Amino acid sequence: MAEAAVTASAGRPHLRVEGAVKSFDGRVVVEVADLTLGNNPVEGLIGPNGAGKTTLMRMIMHSLKLDKGRVTFYPGDGARGVVISSRPAHAMASLGVVKTNQVIQDFEKLTIWDSLLLAAARRREERPFRIFAEKRVWARNTDEIKRYLEEFPFANPYGFAKSAGEKKLLDILRCLLLRPKLLLLDEPTAGLPADVRDRVMQTIKKKAVDENVSVVIVEHDLNVIWTLSDYVHFMAEGSVVLQGDPAWIREHETVVEKYLGKGHVGH
Amino acid sequence: MSIDWLSAYLIYALFTVAGTVGLAQLLHLQMGLAGIGNFGIVGFFGLGMYAWGVFQVRIPWPDALGDWGSFFLSLVMAVIVSGLAGLLIGWVIADLEGDGVLVGTLGFATIMYSLALSEKRWTGGAEGMAVPDPLRTFNWGVKPMSLFWLGVMILLVVGITYYVARVHRSPYGRLLIAVGQNEPLARSLGKPTFRTKLILFALGSAGMGLVGAVFGVMNHFIRPTEIGIEVTLAAMVGLVMGGSARVWGAIVGVLLTAGLFDIVVQIYLPLPDSWYQITLPVVREIVFGAMLILVLLWRPLGVLGDMRRDKLVERLGSG
Numbered sequence: 314m315a316e317a318a319v320t321a322s323a324g325r326p327h328l329r330v331e332g333a334v335k336s337f338d339g340r341v342v343v344e345v346a347d348l349t350l351g352n353n354p355v356e357g358l359i360g361p362n363g364a365g366k367t368t369l370m371r372m373i374m375h376s377l378k379l380d381k382g383r384v385t386f387y388p389g390d391g392a393r394g395v396v397i398s399s400r401p402a403h404a405m406a407s408l409g410v411v412k413t414n415q416v417i418q419d420f421e422k423l424t425i426w427d428s429l430l431l432a433a434a435r436r437r438e439e440r441p442f443r444i445f446a447e448k449r450v451w452a453r454n455t456d457e458i459k460r461y462l463e464e465f466p467f468a469n470p471y472g473f474a475k476s477a478g479e480k481k482l483l484d485i486l487r488c489l490l491l492r493p494k495l496l497l498l499d500e501p502t503a504g505l506p507a508d509v510r511d512r513v514m515q516t517i518k519k520k521a522v523d524e525n526v527s528v529v530i531v532e533h534d535l536n537v538i539w540t541l542s543d544y545v546h547f548m549a550e551g552s553v554v555l556q557g558d559p560a561w562i563r564e565h566e567t568v569v570e571k572y573l574g575k576g577h578v579g580h
Numbered sequence: 581m582s583i584d585w586l587s588a589y590l591i592y593a594l595f596t597v598a599g600t601v602g603l604a605q606l607l608h609l610q611m612g613l614a615g616i617g618n619f620g621i622v623g624f625f626g627l628g629m630y631a632w633g634v635f636q637v638r639i640p641w642p643d644a645l646g647d648w649g650s651f652f653l654s655l656v657m658a659v660i661v662s663g664l665a666g667l668l669i670g671w672v673i674a675d676l677e678g679d680g681v682l683v684g685t686l687g688f689a690t691i692m693y694s695l696a697l698s699e700k701r702w703t704g705g706a707e708g709m710a711v712p713d714p715l716r717t718f719n720w721g722v723k724p725m726s727l728f729w730l731g732v733m734i735l736l737v738v739g740i741t742y743y744v745a746r747v748h749r750s751p752y753g754r755l756l757i758a759v760g761q762n763e764p765l766a767r768s769l770g771k772p773t774f775r776t777k778l779i780l781f782a783l784g785s786a787g788m789g790l791v792g793a794v795f796g797v798m799n800h801f802i803r804p805t806e807i808g809i810e811v812t813l814a815a816m817v818g819l820v821m822g823g824s825a826r827v828w829g830a831i832v833g834v835l836l837t838a839g840l841f842d843i844v845v846q847i848y849l850p851l852p853d854s855w856y857q858i859t860l861p862v863v864r865e866i867v868f869g870a871m872l873i874l875v876l877l878w879r880p881l882g883v884l885g886d887m888r889r890d891k892l893v894e895r896l897g898s899g
Binding site: 374376401402403404405406407411412414418419420421422423424426427430431432434436438439440441443444445446447450451455469471472473487491 | 743746747749750751752754755757758760761762764765766767768769770771772773779780783889890893894896897
């Protein structure tokens with residue numbers, strides 16, 4: 314049965330979280346028995362505050378250590394799964410598992426171009442003795458970066474990201490330049506202006522459909538979830554309690570009761 | 581050409597200033613870019629100096645190697661030993677916060693000083709050890725030999741400066757700044773931050789060891805008084821003074837501190853002779869300390885000001 318599920322979804326990059334437990338000061342925050350993320354182009358992960366969504370994301374990225382359990386990444390090209398929960402945090406990006414940040418993160422002394430080139434540069438170009446590699450890095454990535462900068466203009470792309478919105482956008486663009494296979498978006502719309510938000514989401518949806526990138530979105534703006542996602546996981550009190558189509562989840566009484574409130578029903 | 585106008589002290593002072601620039605440039609990479617506050621500079625400098633001396637003097641090199649063969653092999657060993665020490669200390673401090681790094685590196689320098697004093701059989705203890713100059717076979721006299729080594733030191737420092745300038749314009753420099761600014765974010769972008777800091781620290785230490793070894797060669801004598809905290813202070817004050825915005829920062833800063841004091845004040849100001857032994861070294865430390873405080877109060881980014889990375893990136897992008 315499990316075998317069949319794996320074969321069926323071999324075409325998409327996906328994650329399997331098994332027996333993952335994390336507790337802080339004796340309080341269990343996340344307890345996920347068996348969860349597969351990424352079987353659909355875009356999946357939503359929703360739930361009330363404190364349900365453990367962000368903690369689960371950080372466990373997957375290994376920026377938090379798991380107390381128990383493991384996370385396996387299947388790249389989707391038929392290759393064997395990699396147990397990423399035993400890999401260091403910096404190994405995720407090269408495997409293709411990438412996450413945007415919920416809280417704004419930036420390198421204060423790197424310009425916008427710097428930041429994007431940093432994400433795009435290969436590891437061997439960043440060795441101490443490669444002091445003439447700069448031209449290559451520009452040559453190889455300029456077109457792609459320029460495309461992004463035309464689509465999402467910054468006040469001064471050679472300068473530093475100034476506003477919260479620019480920093481948030483930069484964070485997402487950096488992640489796209491890492492050429493992810495599986496992209497986790499942790500509240501991507503918070504802090505973005507409405508028009509930019511919509512274009513970001515379109516770009517991401519397009520990547521998911523056209524380039525076979527599996528996208529998982531954690532988001533409080535449920536409109537984003539209902540319009541974009543093909544499948545929704547509903548989390549409450551540390552575990553995933555419901556999974557299904559957005560329309561079905563939206564109407565489900567558990568979700569309504571625990572999260573949405575009565576006002577949301579009946580549209 | 582007469583070189584009488586060059587006093588032996590002036591050559592020595594220029595040599596010290598050049599060496600300090602070299603150390604400050606290496607610190608520029610470690611502290612200025614990657615944010616590792618290395619307060620143990622003199623430890624690596626001293627290790628290089630002593631390792632060179634010990635290998636040169638205590639190893640019975642075969643005669644076939646000649647003076648230069650044993651000299652270069654000892655120099656290579658000094659660089660390797662300092663680099664390995666950097667690797668070890670780097671491994672200890674790479675995951676520590678700023679004050680942990682400070683204590684760790686400072687402790688390393690203190691250990692080096694104590695070892696130089698206590699391991700008499702190798703180092704000669706407090707009296708130090710005389711080391712041979714491979715130039716002696718030419719019978720040039722002391723001053724030309726010193727000038728030769730001054731030239732070597734300047735070449736070395738120009739090389740280090742060129743490297744630092746290139747690093748500013750390379751993906752490696754970008755990686756170092758990223759690691760210094762926000763390590764978790766760099767890690768999430770797939771950058772092995774621990775390894776990056778470790779390698780940087782080892783390479784920087786090897787460079788500091790090389791500067792120290794050349795210092796020992798020129799000095800003809802290696803003793804613990806050469807590896808006191810003032811070496812670290814001079815490099816650090818110089819770098820902070822000039823700022824880490826540009827490659828020129830370390831040079832301008834060291835010229836404004838050690839350059840001004842060791843050359844202009846000590847040679848050209850009419851000071852009483854009795855000051856030179858005890859008063860001036862103390863005054864030097866007081867002045868440096870005061871300058872450090874003033875710079876940090878009024879120009880915390882150094883006299884050259886902020887990093888204009890935006891201008892640099894625009895230039896890189898347009899050509």
